[in-house]
Amino acid sequence: MKLLVTAFDPFGGESVNPAQLAVSRLPQRIGGAEIVKLTVPTVFTEAARIAIEAIRRERPHAVLCIGQAGGRAAITPERVAINIMDARIADNAGNAPVDEPVEEGAPAAYFSTLPIKRMVCAIRERGIPAEVSNSAGTFVCNSLMYAVLRELEQNHPGATGGFIHIPFLPEQAAGKPAPTASMSLCDIVSGIEAAIEAIASAAESETHRAKR
Numbered sequence: 025m026k027l028l029v030t031a032f033d034p035f036g037g038e039s040v041n042p043a044q045l046a047v048s049r050l051p052q053r054i055g056g057a058e059i060v061k062l063t064v065p066t067v068f069t070e071a072a073r074i075a076i077e078a079i080r081r082e083r084p085h086a087v088l089c090i091g092q093a094g095g096r097a098a099i100t101p102e103r104v105a106i107n108i109m110d111a112r113i114a115d116n117a118g119n120a121p122v123d124e125p126v127e128e129g130a131p132a133a134y135f136s137t138l139p140i141k142r143m144v145c146a147i148r149e150r151g152i153p154a155e156v157s158n159s160a161g162t163f164v165c166n167s168l169m170y171a172v173l174r175e176l177e178q179n180h181p182g183a184t185g186g187f188i189h190i191p192f193l194p195e196q197a198a199g200k201p202a203p204t205a206s207m208s209l210c211d212i213v214s215g216i217e218a219a220i221e222a223i224a225s226a227a228e229s230e231t232h233r234a235k236r
């Protein structure tokens with residue numbers, strides 16, 4: 025299977041985005057999946073435009089988007105993306121939409137179509153904290169997850185997609201008031217690899233079932 029993995033550039037005054045660093049360290053193949061990597065800007069609409077362009081070009085079987093959720097203490101596969109943009113801070117182009125839809129007239133929400141519970145189990149089996157998150161927030165990450173799931177539903181039948189939020193790195197937390205949660209890059213990379221193995225093996229059993 026082919027898996028498109030996206031990450032964001034640094035935002036909100038940070039000099040790194042752990043998602044970008046972690047994705048750049050992923051190998052080219054994980055659990056039988058060919059990994060295609062893409063960095064998108066932390067900019068409303070633009071992130072989705074670039075991701076959708078890559079989906080149309082690469083035709084992946086699955087799409088996994090990854091972003092930083094500073095303050096979280098675990099790797100968190102997201103359950104749902106909602107049709108709202110409500111920014112507390114400006115994105116990297118100075119946009120700060122308030123209570124605007126990602127797409128006018130589109131459904132209120134899309135559920136992740138990745139095996140989020142299996143991903144959480146696989147990450148925990150490596151001794152790394154993980155849990156399902158029921159909110160991807162209302163900033164650029166949520167809007168990218170929403171736009172990707174909508175694109176997959178409308179134009180790529182059979183392809184799955186979803187999002188994982190990851191914590192700050194220790195060096196980011198070190199500059200903030202204690203206690204600020206963080207996770208080592210090594211654990212973040214290992215956790216993402218475990219999640220991708222779960223996605224690949226779920227896709228594999230799906231294919232076997234379809235063939236029978």
Ligand code: PCA
Binds near residue numbers: 091160164
């Ligand atoms: N996290 C932000 C946007 C980019 C990123 O890595 C978010 O959670 O919306």
